[in-house]
Amino acid sequence: MAEPATLPAPGGAAEASATPDMLAHARLAADLKARRARRARLGNLGAYALLIVIAMITLYPFYWTLITSLEETGNIYQAKLLPSSVSLKNYVEVFTGTTLPFWRLILNSVAICLLGVTLSVTLAALAAYPLSKMQFPGRNLIFYAILTLMVLPNESGLIVNYVTTTKLGLLKEINPVLDTLRQYFAIVMPGLASIVGLFLLRQAYLSVPQELIEAARIDGAGELTIWRRVLLPLAMPTIAAFAILEFVAYWNSFLWARIILPPGSQTLPLSAGLLELSGMFSTNSRAVMAGAVITIIPILVVFLLGQKYFMKGLEGAVKG
């Protein structure tokens, strides 16, 4: 704890000529300090104990899934700390043992994430520019309209979006390659306009000095150039945070894909495919566990790499 700088240092001049009284005081102070340090150490110990217990509760289910997916035999659902055997048999099984090839699920998820993240970040990054840095009639109206949209209840979202997607013909089957592309689009589309992303990016643009933009305009740069060369680089941390948020959302989505795609569809993303798998693999739960582990790994990697941005992005979302 730092002393406020305005306070005079205690006993500055008296230091040189210490009386016995002062020594007693000093001893008392040292004693108090030691007691406080002891209490702090004890408090820290207690805190660590709690932290570890909570970490075990949040992490053990994942750890259990991992070790059980590595076992070949044994009592499958039993709680344990170490695997009874280690083999990759279940991992091989998950790739080879189904009508729905697992590598295809991975490919689908990667494609869906690439498409979804690129488009949603681009859309929000474009739309946030005029709302933060341009003057035009209707600007505030649009901004507040979008704000209001966020609180509108959207319970029929799944139903109406399903109708819209069907009516747009995205689920028709004509030609295998085009069908795949159209289905990826259908999976990605309802989430593309992210209001949270728009706000995050608008916030980031607002902190870019207006002079920078004016200078670029005087140099004859078009708005698109200004957006690409001035705003985007400066908003990069926020864009990274938002991209990670979107990646996690797209990678984890399964409900919408399960609704619009017929069962056994070749374009199912990983999370949705995993559920399909757990239905098919009623005899081999360990293979499903292996699939679950594979599904989590990319999220953990992206999350750990971008964690700094990710937390900031979330905090920015609350602070506004």
Place this chain on the structure above:
Amino acid sequence: MTSTPRRLSRREELRLGTAGARRTARNTLIAYAFLLPFLIMLLAFHTWPVIFGTYLAFTEYNIINPPKWVGLENFRELFADEQFWSGLRNSLTYILVVPVIQVISILVALLVNRPLKGIGFFRTAYYVPVVTSFAVVGLIWTWMYQQDGAVNAVLSALGLYKGGSLLNNPSTALYAVMFVTLWKGIGYYMVLYLAGLQSISPELEEAAVIDGASRAQVFWNITLPGLRPTILVCSLMSTISAIKVFEEIYVMTQGGPAGSTYTALFYTFSRAFGDFRYGLAAAGGIVIAVISILFGILNFKLTKGGKADG
């Protein structure tokens, strides 16, 4: 730029005026061009569902035939349906998770707000459930809840419960699913509360400590009031998502056993994608939306609008 302005001739003024107007028109066009892609998607997938969904609630619709206006018939059917009521009851019971999640997340946030070595690891560890898909989380917890699984092992070691899977028991299944929501949500709210804690000025707390306030006093009189805006946001979000709980139930119990985890949103989902009764489902959606709004208002009142000074 600071040279004395010369009076412009009428002609010059006119020319500049039209050029200026042309420039603002062009500017407006550019601004809307930037906004357009976002707005189209927003209108198509956020606004249109609200409008068309509200309309559908008053129709009979199965996608194949055009919607047929039936007035309040869907609502009448809904309120006469015992299944919908039991779903609603379960949805309201689910709100029990909200205060629990707030209290635990605040405590966890206080814990990880301490400047301890390795605290980053713990924050990350608590956040892992948040970034994991409900599909995976639901599967893992279905395994955890098996009769000879980890949960029963812990509960029987503590002498709390002996028996089959909590998910197969109609009197425990809903609470078992609620626990998963809690487990997955704590990390998320922890981060929000952490942000809230960091926005409280440390000088205020230090001053109180210097004035001889105990830890508990500092917490009740400074920290907690300072967190009030965050508490409003978090309890609002968790109440609304509790009323609309779906994915956990979809993966883990499908509304069973014996309808004990059948929630209101699960009802609308089965009506739409099971029975193709989109109008009835949309009506259910409206009822759920109204209830969420009511709870939102209640939340706002209870937290005194989230004002820090109470």
